[in-house]
Amino acid sequence: xxxxxxxxLSNLPxxxxxxxxxLGKSPRTTLFRVLLPNIKPSLLTGIVLAFAHTIxxxxxxxxxxxxxxGQTKVAAIAVYxxxxxxxxxxxxxxxxxxxxxTFVILLLVYLSNGGYFKSWWP
Amino acid sequence: MMDIFVEKTLRAPGGELTLRVKEHLPAHQLVxxxxxxGAGKTSLLRTLAGLxxxxxxxxxxxxxxxxxxxxxxxxxxxxxxxxxxxxxxxLFPNMxxxxxLAFALARGQDPRIVTDLxxxxxxxxxxxxxxxxxxxxxxxxVALARALVQRPRLLLLDEPLSALDLEMxxxxxxxLLRVHREYQLTTILISHDPAELCQLVDTVWVLADGKIIxxxxxxxxxxxxxxxxxxxxxGKIVTLVPQQNGALVVMQLGDEQVQVWAxxxxxxxxxxxxxxxxxxxxxxxxxxxxxxxx
Numbered sequence: 001x002x003x004x005x006x007x008x009l010s011n012l013p014x015x016x017x018x019x020x021x022x023l024g025k026s027p028r029t030t031l032f033r034v035l036l037p038n039i040k041p042s043l044l045t046g047i048v049l050a051f052a053h054t055i056x057x058x059x060x061x062x063x064x065x066x067x068x069x070g071q072t073k074v075a076a077i078a079v080y081x082x083x084x085x086x087x088x089x090x091x092x093x094x095x096x097x098x099x100x101x102t103f104v105i106l107l108l109v110y111l112s113n114g115g116y117f118k119s120w121w122p
Numbered sequence: 123m124m125d126i127f128v129e130k131t132l133r134a135p136g137g138e139l140t141l142r143v144k145e146h147l148p149a150h151q152l153v154x155x156x157x158x159x160g161a162g163k164t165s166l167l168r169t170l171a172g173l174x175x176x177x178x179x180x181x182x183x184x185x186x187x188x189x190x191x192x193x194x195x196x197x198x199x200x201x202x203x204x205x206x207x208x209x210x211x212x213l214f215p216n217m218x219x220x221x222x223l224a225f226a227l228a229r230g231q232d233p234r235i236v237t238d239l240x241x242x243x244x245x246x247x248x249x250x251x252x253x254x255x256x257x258x259x260x261x262x263x264v265a266l267a268r269a270l271v272q273r274p275r276l277l278l279l280d281e282p283l284s285a286l287d288l289e290m291x292x293x294x295x296x297x298l299l300r301v302h303r304e305y306q307l308t309t310i311l312i313s314h315d316p317a318e319l320c321q322l323v324d325t326v327w328v329l330a331d332g333k334i335i336x337x338x339x340x341x342x343x344x345x346x347x348x349x350x351x352x353x354x355x356x357g358k359i360v361t362l363v364p365q366q367n368g369a370l371v372v373m374q375l376g377d378e379q380v381q382v383w384a385x386x387x388x389x390x391x392x393x394x395x396x397x398x399x400x401x402x403x404x405x406x407x408x409x410x411x412x413x414x415x416x
Contacts, residue, residue: 015212018173021199022206023226024272033225037216 008042128179141332154323172199205269213253220249226271
């Protein structure tokens with residue numbers, strides 16, 4: 001999340017921030033009204049990458065209560081459990097679902113950042 | 123009225139450079155800042171705006187101290203009432219032209235000034251467009267209008283017209299003059315173009331290696347000796363004084379009046395109040411007593 005936003009901010013011309021300061025705007029107003037709205041693609045990338053990373057999270061969830069029977073279970077652990085119990089068809093299905101989900105999400109992000117949807121929502 | 127003293131060490135491509143400027147600027151003046159690249163022009167402007175911190179300095183504007191390093195006073199850019207037009211215009215891409223102007227409003231300020239400025243800078247047709255869809259000249263007008271929203275005490279222009287073609291530049295020079303007079307501003311303009319400075323400014327400050335080496339009326343500084351490369355200026359005819367064989371055309375050029383003789387046929391086509399192009403070229407004719415009579 002941090003890296004794409006940091007890159008987005010450092011790619012903005014410094015004159016935008018300075019122009020807002022000279023117009024009497026506080027650093028806070030400048031951040032929310034000028035800087036963040038101008039790095040929307042980076043924000044979206046940051047959010048989605050964080051999400052895509054989390055959806056496949058395994059180690060931490062396994063250690064800290066992410067696997068309460070009948071209540072919580074994440075996809076990666078479901079795959080792990082299925083493999084452990086030699087239930088390969090189920091593991092394959094779960095993997096395919098995970099793959100399709102992350103693929104579609106990333107595809108949407110790149111299409112959106114590439115301006116593909118601009119023709120529908122100008 | 124403004125008193126400036128700033129001292130700042132700058133890192134220039136050819137080593138270190140000390141910017142040391144001590145000047146007095148009377149109110150409602152339009153001053154041009156002229157000098158080579160790297161002489162410290164932009165740095166001086168940024169220091170005045172509060173975007174660059176000098177090592178030592180004192181800036182007093184109309185009795186208000188903006189900067190006084192000895193007393194630990196250093197007002198941030200937000201509290202300086204400065205209008206700054208950046209070289210790259212720095213328009214906010216996420217806002218329309220009108221939103222750019224409205225964003226500049228101070229808290230509680232009467233929003234009618236936005237409409238006034240849209241009219242003054244002829245932005246009516248463009249006001250709902252995003253800056254990325256505008257041409258350079260249009261962006262320049264938006265940047266100028268936005269800098270004026272808060273009615274600044276000091277207007278700073280960093281080469282605002284350098285990226286434009288001659289026709290657009292001459293048109294925008296008239297905007298600048300109109301805005302400067304209508305809003306009774308004190309203005310500092312950076313420019314590399316002697317013709318532009320002659321057209322616009324009352325005084326030119328020549329900056330070299332961080333020091334101001336000359337402060338002079340632009341026509342006096344640039345036109346003596348006459349320029350080697352022809353210049354094209356625009357002047358407004360004030361009056362025509364009939365002479366025996368032609369007429370003396372008196373023109374207003376910035377704050378100066380210039381007189382040029384015209385033959386009867388040419389003079390007959392002119393009327394006072396009309397704009398004319400003035401071509402200026404080196405034409406040195408000198409008479410000397412000769413030692414050899416042929």
